[in-house]
Amino acid sequence: EDIPYKDYLSKYWSFCKIHAIKHINQIEDKFVVLDTDLFIKKDLHLDFNKDLIVYHQEIFKEDQQHKTYLPPSTFLSEDEMKEYNWDILPTNAAFLYLNNKEFIDKWYNWVINVIENNKNTPKYPDSADTVFIEQRLLPTLADRMGLSMEFVFDSKYKTWVDGVDDLSDWEPKLDSTEKLKFRMDNARHVWGLKNNYRFLDIRQLILFSSISSMREEFDMFFIEAKFNKLFDICYEIYNDPSDSVE
Secondary structure, three states: OOOOOHHHOOOOOOHHHHHHHHHHOOOOOOEEEEOOOEEEOOOOOOOOOOOEEEEEEEEOOOOOOOOOOOOHHHOOOHHHHOOOOOOOOOEEEEEEEEOOHHHHHHHHHHHHHHHHHHOOOOOOOOOHHHHHHHHHHHHHHHHHHOOOEEEOOOOEEEOOOOOOOOOOOEEOOOOOOHHHHHHHHHEEEOHHHHHHOOOHHHHHHHHHHHHHHHHHHOOHHHHHHHOHHHHHHHHHHHHOOOOOOO
């Protein structure tokens, strides 16, 4: 309720997460923040002695059609950019483990500065404004501070590749090592698929994957009885034959 810049949250929607992190940092020494479209089935054997664990790195091209990552000079002055390495790859923050209070304070202050200086500029496509404060500033600052980092997936996602089924949008592929394959099988991120939820096959894929994964780990008779309204809705959506290209 006390979040600043409420009038600009359509532009900086991930700021809600960052503001919550700033608040939690006052009462917890270390903690994990999960996006609500991510679920983990088994222990991924992460190293919680690290200062920072993020989901994975992302690669982008300057000339790609959908430019999620704009040049830092779009949002920062030359003085603000100096002494930082902007060749550091951005990171997807669906999973975020934080174990350094100084880092959180510096990140939050930098985010506030960027929002204040850019709040009245036109909103860029592809969530470029909010992605900059969350996924570009975070690893760049972590590098500048010399933090120890780990990635849930030690593989880089190619942001210009779309709609593939052979994992060629990852470098290396997520099934290229036993470690990556184990983590791919046990960490599920709905991610961009939810943008195509209107399509029957995508909708059924998401629901089937989610519910079948739950069946591997839980007593579904108990779960479905306890949350019967939720599951009734899920099954109703799954059986809804409607499809749309709109």
